[in-house]
Amino acid sequence: MNQIKRVAIVGGTHGNEFTGAYLVKKLALTLLGNPKAFEQCKRYIDKDLNRCFLWQDLQNPTLSTYEEIQAKLIHQMLGPKGQSQVDFLIDMHSTTANMGLTLILSNLHPFNLRLAAYVNLLNPLVKIFSWAPPDQETAFLRTICELGYSIEVGAVPQGVLDARLFQQTEELIYTILDYLEAYNEGKTPEENSAVTVYQCVEILDYPRNESGEIQGMIHPQLQFRDYEPLHPGDPIFITFAGEEITYKGDKTVYPVFINEAAYYEKAIAMCLTEKQELIFS
Numbered sequence: 160m161n162q163i164k165r166v167a168i169v170g171g172t173h174g175n176e177f178t179g180a181y182l183v184k185k186l187a188l189t190l191l192g193n194p195k196a197f198e199q200c201k202r203y204i205d206k207d208l209n210r211c212f213l214w215q216d217l218q219n220p221t222l223s224t225y226e227e228i229q230a231k232l233i234h235q236m237l238g239p240k241g242q243s244q245v246d247f248l249i250d251m252h253s254t255t256a257n258m259g260l261t262l263i264l265s266n267l268h269p270f271n272l273r274l275a276a277y278v279n280l281l282n283p284l285v286k287i288f289s290w291a292p293p294d295q296e297t298a299f300l301r302t303i304c305e306l307g308y309s310i311e312v313g314a315v316p317q318g319v320l321d322a323r324l325f326q327q328t329e330e331l332i333y334t335i336l337d338y339l340e341a342y343n344e345g346k347t348p349e350e351n352s353a354v355t356v357y358q359c360v361e362i363l364d365y366p367r368n369e370s371g372e373i374q375g376m377i378h379p380q381l382q383f384r385d386y387e388p389l390h391p392g393d394p395i396f397i398t399f400a401g402e403e404i405t406y407k408g409d410k411t412v413y414p415v416f417i418n419e420a421a422y423y424e425k426a427i428a429m430c431l432t433e434k435q436e437l438i439f440s
């Protein structure tokens with residue numbers, strides 16, 4: 160593999176996620192993903208920018224909302240998708256879920272896995288999460304470049320800065336950049352060959368009535384328990400009437416994005432993951 164010379168660091172893809180937005184203002188050679196939404200402290204103006212990067216949508220001239228145009232501009236700047244002008248891309252996000260520091264993989268490239276394993280070794284609190292099976296195209300900004308991650312940090316409310324998380328995110332960026340530099344000098348540590356990845360296996364929506372209205376909340380016992388084991392029969396929701404709804408699955412899973420504010424509109428109450436040990440070479 161070639162040297163990693165050009166790194167894109169994107170923040171503010173969602174306008175109300177301040178950690179990344181203010182970090183890119185601090186770092187050099189960076190991109191504020193959605194300036195108009197950031198100005199208005201909204202996730203987006205017309206459409207979620209981080210769902211605008213499917214290849215066919217980027218090629219579709221009839222898509223012309225603010226974010227669809229912004230996606231095409233970013234794609235022109237950094238893309239084309241799969242043959243990007245940058246060698247590595249980091250897209251910084253924050254979450255209202257208690258996910259600590261999370262690296263989100265968009266593919267299982269051995270370089271991404273090795274670097275994730277290295278980061279995880281240095282800081283075991285950093286978790287590795289994967290949304291989709293590796294062969295499935297997703298619409299995330301991050302997919303423009305084969306190498307890199309989305310970073311999620313939380314729990315932090317939308318439109319709020321948390322100094323500790325800001326500094327931890329900054330440290331994580333520097334750890335990644337240090338690794339890239341070591342790689343370019345042929346000095347990367349190679350002792351790792353496995354990494355624990357939390358693979359999304361199921362998405363749960365809130366309990367709803369026939370007209371689609373939410374009928375319950377995340378159970379207080381589950382709130383802020385991202386990445387902790389959820390066993391069959393454990394409570395996951397509590398209805399407004401006070402009735403407990405339990406997890407009906409037949410094996411232990413590890414929920415993430417529990418009660419993410421931005422996902423109410425996406426019908427996502429949490430993502431259930433399985434803990435997998437990925438071997439790479």
Ligand SMILES: [Zn+2]
Pocket residue numbers: 172173176209251252253
């Ligand atoms: Zn985001």
